[in-house]
Amino acid sequence: MGLLDNTTQQAYYQGNDFGNYQFVSLQDIINQFIVAYVGEDKIIPKARRTDVAFHAQRALAELSFDTFKSCKAQEITVPASLKMTLPQDYVNYTKISWVDSAGIKHLLYPTSKTSNPKIIPFSTNENYSYEVVAELTSGSPNIQITGSELWIEHGTKVSGPIIDNFSSNCIITGSSIVGNDTIFIIQDGGGATFIPTATASDQLTFSSTDGSIYTEYLNGAQVTNTGPWTVGDNVIPVASTSDLNGIEVGMFVNEGPLNWTPDTRVVAINGTDILVDKTAIVSNPTSTATVKFISKPEKVDESSITWSNYKSSTPSENQDDYQDDTYWPMDGSRFGLDPQHAQANGSFYIDCHSGKIHFSSNISGKTVILDYISDSLGTDGEMQVHKFAEEAMYKWIAHAILAGRANVPEYQVNRFKKERFAAIRTAKLRLSNLKIEELTQILRGKSKQIKH
Amino acid sequence: MVNIDTIYQRVLALANKEQRGYITPQEFNLFANQAQMDIFEQYFYDIKQFNRIPGDSGEYSDIVHNLNEKIAIFERRDGLWTGGIISSLSGDDIYRLGTMVYNGREIEEVQQNEILYINQSPLTKPSLARPVYVRRGENQVAIFPNATSDVALYNTGVSFTFLTTPAVARWGYVVVNEKAMYDPTSTSDFELHGSEQGELTNRILALAGITLKQQGLTQIAAQMEQARVQQEKQ
Numbered sequence: 056m057g058l059l060d061n062t063t064q065q066a067y068y069q070g071n072d073f074g075n076y077q078f079v080s081l082q083d084i085i086n087q088f089i090v091a092y093v094g095e096d097k098i099i100p101k102a103r104r105t106d107v108a109f110h111a112q113r114a115l116a117e118l119s120f121d122t123f124k125s126c127k128a129q130e131i132t133v134p135a136s137l138k139m140t141l142p143q144d145y146v147n148y149t150k151i152s153w154v155d156s157a158g159i160k161h162l163l164y165p166t167s168k169t170s171n172p173k174i175i176p177f178s179t180n181e182n183y184s185y186e187v188v189a190e191l192t193s194g195s196p197n198i199q200i201t202g203s204e205l206w207i208e209h210g211t212k213v214s215g216p217i218i219d220n221f222s223s224n225c226i227i228t229g230s231s232i233v234g235n236d237t238i239f240i241i242q243d244g245g246g247a248t249f250i251p252t253a254t255a256s257d258q259l260t261f262s263s264t265d266g267s268i269y270t271e272y273l274n275g276a277q278v279t280n281t282g283p284w285t286v287g288d289n290v291i292p293v294a295s296t297s298d299l300n301g302i303e304v305g306m307f308v309n310e311g312p313l314n315w316t317p318d319t320r321v322v323a324i325n326g327t328d329i330l331v332d333k334t335a336i337v338s339n340p341t342s343t344a345t346v347k348f349i350s351k352p353e354k355v356d357e358s359s360i361t362w363s364n365y366k367s368s369t370p371s372e373n374q375d376d377y378q379d380d381t382y383w384p385m386d387g388s389r390f391g392l393d394p395q396h397a398q399a400n401g402s403f404y405i406d407c408h409s410g411k412i413h414f415s416s417n418i419s420g421k422t423v424i425l426d427y428i429s430d431s432l433g434t435d436g437e438m439q440v441h442k443f444a445e446e447a448m449y450k451w452i453a454h455a456i457l458a459g460r461a462n463v464p465e466y467q468v469n470r471f472k473k474e475r476f477a478a479i480r481t482a483k484l485r486l487s488n489l490k491i492e493e494l495t496q497i498l499r500g501k502s503k504q505i506k507h
Numbered sequence: 508m509v510n511i512d513t514i515y516q517r518v519l520a521l522a523n524k525e526q527r528g529y530i531t532p533q534e535f536n537l538f539a540n541q542a543q544m545d546i547f548e549q550y551f552y553d554i555k556q557f558n559r560i561p562g563d564s565g566e567y568s569d570i571v572h573n574l575n576e577k578i579a580i581f582e583r584r585d586g587l588w589t590g591g592i593i594s595s596l597s598g599d600d601i602y603r604l605g606t607m608v609y610n611g612r613e614i615e616e617v618q619q620n621e622i623l624y625i626n627q628s629p630l631t632k633p634s635l636a637r638p639v640y641v642r643r644g645e646n647q648v649a650i651f652p653n654a655t656s657d658v659a660l661y662n663t664g665v666s667f668t669f670l671t672t673p674a675v676a677r678w679g680y681v682v683v684n685e686k687a688m689y690d691p692t693s694t695s696d697f698e699l700h701g702s703e704q705g706e707l708t709n710r711i712l713a714l715a716g717i718t719l720k721q722q723g724l725t726q727i728a729a730q731m732e733q734a735r736v737q738q739e740k741q
Contacts, residue, residue, distance in 0.1 A: 104615045
């Protein structure tokens with residue numbers, strides 16, 4: 056009958072599941088609820104296990120947010136990019152702090168005065184489109200954008216007054232950077248290359264194939280002496296490591312859609328091999344081919360001008376001349392000081408779009424701890440409930456089932472609503488872990504005049 | 508178990524064969540099996556009805572308990588699931604599917620129209636820890652999750668309980684001097700609980716009354732049955 060009858064002391068102390076007696080698994084909660092609450096002559100005559108499991112998981116999630124103790128935390132050293140990826144099971148943070156050499160946490164505060172917006176191209180003609188002026192040369196397929204080093208994604212749609220006379224369905228199939236100029240070629244839907252019949256300038260409008268507004272890319276790489284590879288390969292070999300100049304993990308192979316599967320991304324660089332996540336469509340038997348790569352920040356990690364400026368500026372926390380013990384430069388003139396900025400620890404904000412935490416520059420290189428909460432539904436192992444809250448789980452499930460069922464007397468629903476409320480309150484109080492000796496110790500400082 | 512010869516003799520005696528006519532063994536065997544199935548099927552409706560009234564903690568007087576005891580005679584636990592087909596190891600008919608179990612966990616039944624949404628919802632999506640099944644035909648059951656690797660596990664790990672149908676009752680006989688003489692070796696008794704003797708007699712009598720065109724016999728049997736039901740359910 057005893058709960059420990061199946062585990063000997065020896066098995067416990069030689070195992071690695073210490074302290075687990077304080078928890079009940081969600082599976083046990085569901086089974087016990089069905090046994091005790093569901094059946095003939097019981098408050099819930101019939102309930103499907105699927106329904107009970109659903110409400111049990113909802114109860115676990117809700118109680119995780121504001122009743123259970125938060126045990127989840129991650130520690131990283133903030134890199135030069137000043138970003139931290141949110142954990143896989145992140146729902147919200149409880150505290151973000153950096154750690155000093157003594158292991159003491161210093162709380163970071165959220166900043167609301169900046170953000171990381173999405174970059175939208177805006178032409179000089181006040182249109183939401185990407186427009187460039189290109190030079191067309193009679194008899195030459197090479198179209199040139201002079202004095203502008205643009206990394207154009209192959210497959211991009213192009214239109215313009217002259218080009219539209221050739222075809223209204225033109226895409227860029229090749230490009231290169233020559234000096235400070237950008238050169239590219241255009242083909243129509245049937246694969247015919249556009250060759251201008253007269254030398255002229257044309258106002259071109261670029262647009263993405265998926266209908267989104269074309270984004271200008273400022274970084275890329277042209278890797279020479281690549282090959283050979285065959286159809287289906289996901290490795291691009293190069294002759295020597297010196298040919299890898301400019302290429303970075305995360306860049307995209309800019310040879311689609313004709314030669315490589317679109318959106319092929321560099322996942323690793325292993326010696327003289329560039330490993331990518333998709334495969335070649337066309338073979339290359341030579342070892343002298345040039346492959347273009349492009350950096351597409353919005354597909355990896357959006358970086359707006361706003362974020363670049365925030366990252367590169369000296370935060371208010373660091374604006375100190377270090378001549379005395381004060382942090383603020385306007386000592387003695389602190390009238391109107393906004394308390395949310397009156398701290399020296401550092402700031403952060405969370406970019407929901409990219410799922411990353413952005414830190415102020417004074418946090419660079421520091422150890423940061425992210426304390427956060429999840430809904431406890433990430434893995435089967437974490438689907439467990441502290442015994443202090445077991446009763447709250449039963450009441451939560453019972454109320455949820457009764458409240459969602461037709462023809463249940465309202466007084467029964469209300470009864471369980473009150474019982475659920477009381478059980479959650481009891482659980483929260485118990486889990487608050489208030490100990491009389493610890494409270495006494497804290498209150499012993501009440502007679503001191505100056506406290507922080 | 509109810510002795511079929513006992514019931515036959517009672518029926519003949521109550522039918523008063525000299526005045527109302529004779530019930531042949533062939534007719535009796537037909538009526539016997541219909542009566543047996545009627546009584547068996549009635550158990551499930553009676554349980555539903557008696558669940559509406561408060562139970563009784565007496566050892567032998569709780570009606571629902573007694574009904575469950577009568578049904579338990581037909582409960583089997585040797586169900587096998589193989590590639591979506593359910594069968595019984597002992598070859599018994601599967602009259603009603605009971606509880607399907609995989610790895611010590613109940614596989615819950617859901618309806619075909621629900622499985623689509625159950626599969627699409629992260630919180631209700633079936634797993635090996637919480638599998639569900641859908642009836643696809645008389646003896647076909649699809650279990651979810653249904654990845655190939657999962658199905659391979661089910662083939663060896665799924666069992667189920669079920670109710671089998673009562674065996675066919677038969678009053679066996681041999682003809683001697685143009686008379687049917689009882690033959691125990693070719694006889695199959697009723698599988699119903701021993702308390703069903705009266706009920707069986709009444710129901711067979713009622714059916715026999717229709718054949719013999721004796722309305723009075725049917726009425727008497729119906730009255731006896733009504734009196735029994737009234738006593739049980741008051």
